[in-house]
Amino acid sequence: MSTQNTAPATTPVTGSASGRTQQIRRYLMCRPEHFTVSYTINPWMEPANPTDTALAVRQWQALYDTYIALGHEVHLIDPIEGLPDMVYTANGGFVIDNVAYGAKFRFQERVPEGPAFMDWFRDNGFEVAEPVEVNEGEGDFLLVGDTILAGTGFRSTGDSHRELGDVFGKEVVSLTLVDPRFYHLDTAISVLDPVEGPGGVEKANIAYLEHAFDERSQAILAERYPDAIRVADADGAVFGLNSASDGLNVIISPRATGFEAQLRERGYNPVLVDLSELLLGGGGIKCCTLELRR
Numbered sequence: 358m359s360t361q362n363t364a365p366a367t368t369p370v371t372g373s374a375s376g377r378t379q380q381i382r383r384y385l386m387c388r389p390e391h392f393t394v395s396y397t398i399n400p401w402m403e404p405a406n407p408t409d410t411a412l413a414v415r416q417w418q419a420l421y422d423t424y425i426a427l428g429h430e431v432h433l434i435d436p437i438e439g440l441p442d443m444v445y446t447a448n449g450g451f452v453i454d455n456v457a458y459g460a461k462f463r464f465q466e467r468v469p470e471g472p473a474f475m476d477w478f479r480d481n482g483f484e485v486a487e488p489v490e491v492n493e494g495e496g497d498f499l500l501v502g503d504t505i506l507a508g509t510g511f512r513s514t515g516d517s518h519r520e521l522g523d524v525f526g527k528e529v530v531s532l533t534l535v536d537p538r539f540y541h542l543d544t545a546i547s548v549l550d551p552v553e554g555p556g557g558v559e560k561a562n563i564a565y566l567e568h569a570f571d572e573r574s575q576a577i578l579a580e581r582y583p584d585a586i587r588v589a590d591a592d593g594a595v596f597g598l599n600s601a602s603d604g605l606n607v608i609i610s611p612r613a614t615g616f617e618a619q620l621r622e623r624g625y626n627p628v629l630v631d632l633s634e635l636l637l638g639g640g641g642i643k644c645c646t647l648e649l650r651r
């Protein structure tokens with residue numbers, strides 16, 4: 358396995374192929390210059406194991422370069438020393454229509470990231486909705502069509518789901534996570550077609566890991582997304598679902614080989630980017646990517 362790649366292992370495709378259409382996205386990322394694992398707030402983090410910050414930066418750069426090659430717009434927030442998890446920008450807020458609902462982190466170690474991201478949003482022309490309730494942004498909130506899927510169980514509270522609905526005036530569907538390895542919603546669900554197509558909401562689709570959810574949530578997902586890709590536990594366990602889709606290209610871990618095949622069958626173009634070093638902190642591709650919807 359190559360962990361030193363600086364170019365995507367699979368060629369990105371722009372435009373449309375196999376009936377899938379690419380939508381250009383605007384992302385926020387944070388170079389992991391201060392990345393390390395110095396505390397444990399999820400089962401992946403093991404401070405006794407050494408981390409290689411330079412390797413983390415190279416792998417992160419490959420993801421950044423992939424987005425740029427695909428034509429996406431990537432903004433950067435400055436990393437702050439002492440906040441090693443800041444690379445996981447998905448947790449920094451949730452943005453729709455230029456409004457950023459700020460994050461309020463569950464664990465003390467990450468609490469200072471909340472204001473840092475809100476400052477960035479304000480400085481860059483976003484309106485900020487300050488959170489009262491504990492929530493970890495796009496780590497737990499995913500926009501699918503016009504509905505927000507919201508995770509709880511480990512990090513974001515049920516009350517934050519209500520607050521989220523008040524801020525955006527959209528339908529919020531609460532889902533409960535039950536496996537500590539999949540503590541954020543974006544580790545268990547991948548939004549494949551984030552935006553409604555000409556065909557309407559029914560075009561929006563997801564992939565998910567069934568066993569990460571309680572029975573009630575499994576039933577909701579089965580009912581709402583009958584065409585969803587259900588990934589195997591083996592692909593979920595390597596963070597295969599922690600991926601970023603532009604409607605055509607789906608950036609995934611090279612370890613998620615089953616999911617890669619499922620995506621190809623459906624006409625998506627999987628693009629493989631290895632973030633093995635960042636997985637030591639319990640994060641992957643989606644965790645390092647926050648969508649800025651204007």
Ligand SMILES: NC(=[NH2+])NCCC[C@H](N)C(=O)O
Nearest residue numbers: 399445447496541638640644
């Ligand atoms: N969107 C995500 N799943 N981010 C991963 C966050 C990883 C971080 N170490 C934490 O436990 O909070």
